[in-house]
Amino acid sequence: MSNALLKLDDVHTYLGDSHIIQGVSFDVPAGKVVALLGRNGAGKTTTLRSIMRMVQPRRGRITFEGRDLAGMPTFGIARAGIAFVQETRAIFPSLSVEENIAIASRKGHAANGWTMERIYEDFPNLAQRRNNGGTQLSGGEQQMLAMARALVANPRIMLLDEPSEGLAPLIVRQIADIIMKLKQAGMTMLLVEQNFAMATAVADHVIVLGKGRVRWSGTSEELRKADEIRHTWLGV
């Protein structure tokens, strides 16, 4: 596919002696949201960490805009335009909301034009709390701040690791709305989720991962009808 912004081709990753990712291949086309679903331990986070080269795949190729990421350090991959919003949300607790965003700000792909002003328009909760410390935020606000910090680096693609984790349903809906808004603004996203309803509501395409392999892929609509796949690999 010529419009694949990010491409994984037969990726194998080991953690210690365990063969965690066993030949994973998929594409993330520009402007689309691809969801990576699977049970606990299926290898979703390890896939994201392989893309960022926080772990080194032993075999296979990962290309971004046609360029092989092998041998690149994690910071180089981030600078090339891949933003990773980790489950830990990695907020600096001693800094204010505004300072957290400011230090992450970078021109990056300026055409995207994510500035502090634009962040405050799209994340009114953060605007209200701009002078609050990172630790004074709710879980949902911390997730929004983590996403805002990724956006102001003006990436080409965002990797989101379980943004809904630990959040109340109402807040999950707010996060889903933000993801939809980003998609409408043209942002490409690879979304790792446990929340089936949320992920299928926002994704154009779904990859089901099970025991380190791609077990199924298709549209959200198709997955809702694929009862056996859902039961076997997702438990929903």
Ligand SMILES: Nc1ncnc2c1ncn2[C@@H]1O[C@H](COP(=O)(O)OP(=O)(O)OP(=O)(O)O)[C@@H](O)[C@H]1O
């Ligand atoms: N250092 C390690 N050595 C061996 N196995 C590990 C190590 N770290 C994690 N694992 C195992 O790797 C597997 C994949 O983990 P991974 O975090 O990628 O799964 P996941 O699908 O993202 O699940 P989760 O939702 O729990 O993060 C798990 O079974 C985990 O127990």
